[in-house]
Amino acid sequence: MTSKSRVVVIGAGLAGVRLARRLAELGMSAVLVGEEEHRPYNRVLLAEVLAGRYSPDVIALPAPADLVRARVTGIDRAARRVNCADGSEIAYDTLVLATGSNPVLPPLRGLFTPEHVLPEGVHAFRTLDDCLGLSKAVRPGIRAVVIGGGLLGVSAARALALRGASVVLAQQSERLMERQLDPAASRLVHRHLLALGVEIHTESRVRDVRCVGGAVRSVEMPDGYALDADLVVLACGVHPRVGLAKDAGLSVHKGVLVDDELRTSDPDIFAVGDCAQHDGEVYGLAAPALEQADVLAEVLAGRAGARYRGTRALTRLTLTGLDLAAFGETVPLPGDDVVQLADATRGTYRKVVVRDDRLVGGVLVGELGTVGALARAWEGAEPLPDDGPLLHLLTNDGGSS
Structure with a gap:
């Protein structure tokens, strides 16, 4: 690959921004395409924004010079271009998918309005817009139910409690953060949330969201008990955002399949971050995304022996x-x-x-x-x-x- 090759990166999150910066350090440039209106930001710190500790400016990432704000709707592999919602087209020699992941929306009765949008008061917690919407809605005494007791759910429940909300956390599994922590460590996290006033229900799967006039009013627990709720936060995990790759005919399993050069089934298209699946793994964490971006920058710059061997995250x-x-x-x-x-x-x-x-x-x-x-x-x-x-x-x- 030559330095004159036009590299286009779809996604302006941690992986996309890191890749653009590393390429610039290696004497190459990349066009970064991001659909959010905000400056690129560190998604890992969204809970601190919700807690009121940081302003959005604090978590902003250095914006690359070639940043295009557009929503990509398709990839034309034959013509080597991406099509955008506003009708524009962006040509590429090399394309990188850094599309990230989408929040998992659980199959709850009443979760969507007839127009298939979330009711008023129900929020995912994945983007800065989600965070700002929650920040605007939360106030002391407001009744909030967080669905999901993993890393994201614990962070959201803690942040809302620090803002004065009356928080209930509902976790389907038997303990908090069971994927990362052993039982003893999980108990300490449990104790920390209790000290903040968070009410915790484990082995408890919310089955219904009840709304009045298009706004959430309560959630129903497995035993039929209804928890009053002015806010509901969906923190049920994420899944790789692979729609563009699938529609373009790339090989996709859980994520977009890539080899040790982060190359997809199309030799001119690569993938990094939450959307990529390497050697059976979809990491969904910041550290692997950054490492993949570093390796890919060297691959695209023609550095001999640059390979991604997986991340011990x-x-x-x-x-x-x-x-x-x-x-x-x-x-x-x-x-x-x-x-x-x-x-x-x-x-x-x-x-x-x-x-x-x-x-x-x-x-x-x-x-x-x-x-x-x-x-x-x-x-x-x-x-x-x-x-x-x-x-x-x-x-x-x-x-x-």
């Missing part, structure tokens, strides 16, 4: 009063070695899982001073040194990052 949530990190396998298998340190008074918890002298996972809640050293030991997948006991890894804050 660490989940991290750093909020005032609630800091946690989790990586790898947090639940041990028979025969694994486990070291745990817990301080109920301070609300801190640290745990690592070792298998065959290798660190395979860990979880920390409260104090994250050792997370840097632990994450490096895990990412390296090297045998732990005989002179570096696990207790030292858990207590040596000098490895923070």
